Amino acid sequence: MKRALITGITGQDGSYLADLLLAKGYEVHGIVRRASTSNTERLGDERADAVYDGTATDNLHLHHGDLNDGLALSRIVADVRPDEVYNLAAMSHVQVSFDMPEYTASTNGGGTVRLLEAIRAAKLDCRFYQASTSEMFGRTPPPQHEDSTFHPRSPYGTSKVFAHWCTINYREAYDLFAVSGILFNHESPRRGENFVTRKISRAVARIKVGLQDELALGNLDAVRDWGYAPEYVEGMWLMLQHEEPTDFVLATGTGTTVREFVETAFDHAGLDWRDHVRVDERFQRPAEVHALIGDASKAHRVLGWKAQTHAGDLARIMVDADVALLEGT
Ligand code: NAP
Ligand code: F7E
Numbered sequence: 001m002k003r004a005l006i007t008g009i010t011g012q013d014g015s016y017l018a019d020l021l022l023a024k025g026y027e028v029h030g031i032v033r034r035a036s037t038s039n040t041e042r043l044g045d046e047r048a049d050a051v052y053d054g055t056a057t058d059n060l061h062l063h064h065g066d067l068n069d070g071l072a073l074s075r076i077v078a079d080v081r082p083d084e085v086y087n088l089a090a091m092s093h094v095q096v097s098f099d100m101p102e103y104t105a106s107t108n109g110g111g112t113v114r115l116l117e118a119i120r121a122a123k124l125d126c127r128f129y130q131a132s133t134s135e136m137f138g139r140t141p142p143p144q145h146e147d148s149t150f151h152p153r154s155p156y157g158t159s160k161v162f163a164h165w166c167t168i169n170y171r172e173a174y175d176l177f178a179v180s181g182i183l184f185n186h187e188s189p190r191r192g193e194n195f196v197t198r199k200i201s202r203a204v205a206r207i208k209v210g211l212q213d214e215l216a217l218g219n220l221d222a223v224r225d226w227g228y229a230p231e232y233v234e235g236m237w238l239m240l241q242h243e244e245p246t247d248f249v250l251a252t253g254t255g256t257t258v259r260e261f262v263e264t265a266f267d268h269a270g271l272d273w274r275d276h277v278r279v280d281e282r283f284q285r286p287a288e289v290h291a292l293i294g295d296a297s298k299a300h301r302v303l304g305w306k307a308q309t310h311a312g313d314l315a316r317i318m319v320d321a322d323v324a325l326l327e328g329t
Contacts, residue, residue, distance in 0.1 A: 008088030015042035031065040067111025077118040097156035108159035130167040142293035184251035188229040189321030201318035218283025220259040223291040228309035251294020256311040
């Protein structure tokens, strides 16, 4: 039985990856940071409570830790001795990273080094996945692929470039099977509420049932390549099963503006977006990434991975899920 360690297991991707690996028969260990209220909703609070109580029936194990606490990371890595490590934890919100640049650098950049050092100190022969991002390309025009120039436009993007190069450095310096997955935006009903797709789908559902009338957004012209998160975590796993450690872009290859996503989401609920959406300067960023559209042909050729769900279907899946959530079904 393979053993995996996931940082960021309580996040969107971490929770889908845990589901995937448990279904494949893995023993799954996740690092959860301490919070004053529950942060295990995406894993299922009851399931997480059972893990903490020692009454769990599945193969999920949770450990308290934080990417800013190197000692805890070292202890967990040495105790668990995983075959595969997925480093998904991060301060992942681009706009917030402008308000918290030091924390972002420490968590996303320093945290990756702490984890890599913990693996090296434990002399672990494991495979390591780093959650890199299309935000590293920033100002480089699309289509962006594995060899495109990095020009990040936020503290988030710069911290991830550092972590990306640390991953490659540990591969070259210590022969660690370390892989960087450069993933374009991927969303789902489990997406955090302050990312634009979920903010839109949630607002559409709330407007539909009369709980809200207006939706304030920032730049409607930004172009993103939005895919479906469960398909992307499958891609992460495939990267670690490949015989060679090498980096991959995962993307749909289709660009959609925020405005087009809004229009599709409102249309799906039978609403006219122009009656409800207002542009608010507060959601504009000090430096914007205008267009990200990925070229994932390497992942298709080498791993057989291809995105199946594109932005239109994604908007409809997310609106349906938020309507169902409000209706309690
Ligand atoms: P997410 O939903 O924001 O989840 C982030 C996870 O990191 C959560 O489990 C969070 O814990 C945890 N975390 C945050 N700070 C931490 C710290 N200091 N120590 C330990 N854990 C910490 O992000 P996601 O969308 O699943 O993304 C997963 C990873 O992929 C991230 O590294 C992100 O930067 C990267 N990425 C995401 C996308 C995308 O479109 N989703 C694209 C490219 C790359 P709490 O639950 O307690 O907050
Ligand atoms: O913004 C624009 C905003 O915050 C998308 C993270 O997962 O993907 C994500 O980063 C676009 C931007 O995602 C609002 O200006 C307009 O152009 O949903 P977002 P992001 O910044 O692309 C990358 C790949 C990651 O790695 C990150 O971790 O939408 N936008 N109005 C808005 N964005 C937000 N959040 N809120 C608005 O009201």
